[in-house]
Amino acid sequence: MDFDENYAAFLEFHLARRSGERRGRLERGHAHAEVQFLRKVWWPLRSDFEDLHPEYEVSDWRGRSYFADFAWLPGNGELKLLFEIKGYASHVRDMDRQKYCHELNRETFLHAMGFQVISFAYDDIEQRPELCINLLRMVLSRYHPERAPGSRRLLAEKEVIRLAVQLARPLRPVDVERHFELNHKTAVHMLQKVTAKGWMRPVPRGKGERIVKYELVRGVMDYL
Template sequence: MEYEKAHEVWINSHMKRRSGERKGRLERGHQHGEELFVRYVWWPVVGSFAQLHPEYEVADWRGRSYFADFAWITGDLRLIIEIKGYGPHVRDMDRKRYCHELNRDTFLQAMGYRIISFAYDDVADRPELCITLLRMVMSRYHSIGESDGLASRDEREAMRLAYQMAQPLRPKDIETHLCLGHRTAVRLLQELCTKGYLTPIHSGNGVRVTKYGLGGKPMGEMIW
């Protein structure tokens, strides 16, 4: 499903299940920064809105309702994602609001949530950085399954390493991580390119492949 249609179905499905303030917050809250995030960061990484909840209501340490920008809830993992603009979260924040925000984040961590925040400016102007960071975070909580098209343990471990690293893979990285010979490591990387999980990066003269970056297959097509 293309992004526009998937986004429409996702928002409408949450609107139909909500009422009162929970519905109102979704109508008022899913605005420019949040839409930029799901379009240019979440969708390229995951390729699905399954188990992602916009304007997610939780209680803070005082028992008061708080609406997080997003919550991704799958299995035992509860991940809260916030998009924070400089104005409301830094420039216009007084000491009391600053204390409340820190107390709330600490309380939610104690309640079993994991919290990550992205600056609005990065989401708007540097989405590739946010993509890299989101991939690194999510790779800590996923295990690649047998039915995802990855035929061997080495392929699965290579992809796990690819998501954990903040830079393209080199054959040397695979050799060290999996204790493989150079030729075997190169063959493994080439096979992952053939399957669409990685893409080759050529050297400056365009002749030799020296590194391998993440391919176009989103995480949502794997069994994480």
């Protein structure tokens, strides 16, 4: 089935299992932005809606109901991701100081309750969905590595790429040594492996062309 058929079945499944305000919230709150997130970001990456819950109800620090746009609750429940699609008008332009404080307090409380809140800008979903897909791929491979390609070696190589992204500069072997607690020879070997795959390129220094750093190749995020 294509997106439209799967989406219709997904929405009907959750509507059939809700009543009262929880059903009403799904009918009212699940609107264009949420559908676009599914169509342009989630579906191209995942091709299913397994373990995804729209308009998911949780309590905030005051005990009041709060509905996240989506919750992803795979496996045994240890991983709990909440996704929010934030438009400029409702989350920035029209927000006063009290609403701003409440939003920060809610996200901090949810973190304490074991949830991770992941936010996407509506403008990015509409205009730059490939960016959202790459960022979401990084998030899911970080928290749910069993969906990432199989071997421990490949996961370690992808962790090298994430380290380079986090540091926002070319990697030195010593960076990999410290991050993975490895010896120098093994760190260099890992950098050579990701370089051989075309994910990074060496940065030589001096006339002798000695390799001292490795930088990311543009577009490498598509592989994560």
